[in-house]
Amino acid sequence: MKLSPSQERVKLFIPKHSGSSAFWWVLQRLSGFFVFVFVFLHMVINHYLTLLMETEDIPELANGIASFQAVQWKMQNPLYFWVSILFVVFLIIHMLNGFRMVVLDVATGHSFRKIFGILLILVGILIVLYAFVLNSTVLSLG
Amino acid sequence: MAEKEVIVDQAQATTGSKLSNLLSWFNPFSRGVGMWAWIAQRLTGLFLVMYVFIHLGIIGTMLLDDFLGFNTGQLYNSITSAMSSPLIEVTGLPSIFEHVFSFAFFIDAALLAALVYHGYNGIRVVLFDLGIGIRKQKTVFWILLILGIISYFLAIWLILSVPAIVLSSGA
Numbered sequence: 001m002k003l004s005p006s007q008e009r010v011k012l013f014i015p016k017h018s019g020s021s022a023f024w025w026v027l028q029r030l031s032g033f034f035v036f037v038f039v040f041l042h043m044v045i046n047h048y049l050t051l052l053m054e055t056e057d058i059p060e061l062a063n064g065i066a067s068f069q070a071v072q073w074k075m076q077n078p079l080y081f082w083v084s085i086l087f088v089v090f091l092i093i094h095m096l097n098g099f100r101m102v103v104l105d106v107a108t109g110h111s112f113r114k115i116f117g118i119l120l121i122l123v124g125i126l127i128v129l130y131a132f133v134l135n136s137t138v139l140s141l142g
Numbered sequence: 143m144a145e146k147e148v149i150v151d152q153a154q155a156t157t158g159s160k161l162s163n164l165l166s167w168f169n170p171f172s173r174g175v176g177m178w179a180w181i182a183q184r185l186t187g188l189f190l191v192m193y194v195f196i197h198l199g200i201i202g203t204m205l206l207d208d209f210l211g212f213n214t215g216q217l218y219n220s221i222t223s224a225m226s227s228p229l230i231e232v233t234g235l236p237s238i239f240e241h242v243f244s245f246a247f248f249i250d251a252a253l254l255a256a257l258v259y260h261g262y263n264g265i266r267v268v269l270f271d272l273g274i275g276i277r278k279q280k281t282v283f284w285i286l287l288i289l290g291i292i293s294y295f296l297a298i299w300l301i302l303s304v305p306a307i308v309l310s311s312g313a
Contacts, residue, residue: 030273032264039257048300066222068215082288095194098187127198137205141214 018037024097038087045074068138075139088131096120157285175280183234183263188255193253225249254297264292 004074030121060073074080104113166172203218211216225246234242241247266286269275275282 029268032268034260036264040263050207063219064226068218071204072215077223082231091194102184102187130198130202134202134205 012054024100028095028101031090031097031120034090035087035094038083038090041083042087045080072138072141075135081135081139084135085128089128092124092127096124175283179263179266179283183267184257186260186263189252189256190260193256222246241302250301251298254294254301258290258294258297262286262293 046065058073060069061067065071097120100117103116107113107116200221201218202217203221206212207214207217226241226242226244228241229245230243235242263283263286264277266275266282269282270279
């Protein structure tokens with residue numbers, strides 16, 4: 001079957017094998033890119049904020065930028081709230097899929113692959129729920 | 143059978159004895175740059191997985207105050223404050239090095255090293271997957287490593303130069 005030019009371009013990003021392994025390969029690359037972006041944002045907002053703005057007049061930051069009061073103050077902003085959840089989502093996808101790849105380098109049993117994959121998906125969902133509960137609780141205490 | 147033995151003898155003659163093959167496994171120079179980059183990518187990945195779980199556990203202490211009878215945020219502030227306290231007292235250092243001997247700085251320095259390596263090597267892997275730079279893979283590795291080292295020291299310098307990065311001792 002002859003592919004169109006746009007299909008040929010897309011094909012460049014997909015490894016030779018197809019099916020579910022190609023899906024996980026693409027997902028690992030995409031989530032890696034988003035983790036890269038979110039790690040940068042995370043570092044700037046949580047560690048280098050004082051370089052970007054005057055923070056002396058903000059009472060919530062009096063105990064330092066990593067204190068509980070500072071986290072509450074940042075969590076008031078819906079953008080911070082949802083960006084941190086999105087960060088966890090992409091991080092967990094990249095992390096657990098990477099862990100799966102490392103384990104499957106040595107474990108090749110078909111049923112093991114299947115059970116291990118399902119287990120990791122469940123762990124991922126639990127961690128994202130945990131992050132949501134954590135953010136919501138910190139916000140509700142503010 | 144005899145033919146098979148001859149083939150085995152020839153193979154051992156060209157690749158060395160079993161003992162030398164075993165010893166070469168422990169020789170760091172017996173593997174190329176690409177293999178070491180792959181091993182380091184796996185190891186830094188596993189380190190980062192462990193770090194994320196520990197990090198999530200520590201920030202999860204924000205949820206425990208009510209259960210344990212502390213004031214809101216008290217437990218979390220105590221843990222982060224303890225982590226940012228100096229492990230040893232060193233006097234006479236410039237103020238920029240005030241936090242260097244804290245547990246938090248050691249963790250941050252190790253985290254950044256793993257993060258920078260994993261990130262830059264990840265870019266290298268994606269480039270190779272797309273067929274870019276495979277023939278010059280060693281050069282690509284060294285260029286990205288140098289960029290990574292520059293990024294690492296820039297980030298460390300930023301950590302040391304931001305006074306409010308960690309909790310003040312009075313938290």
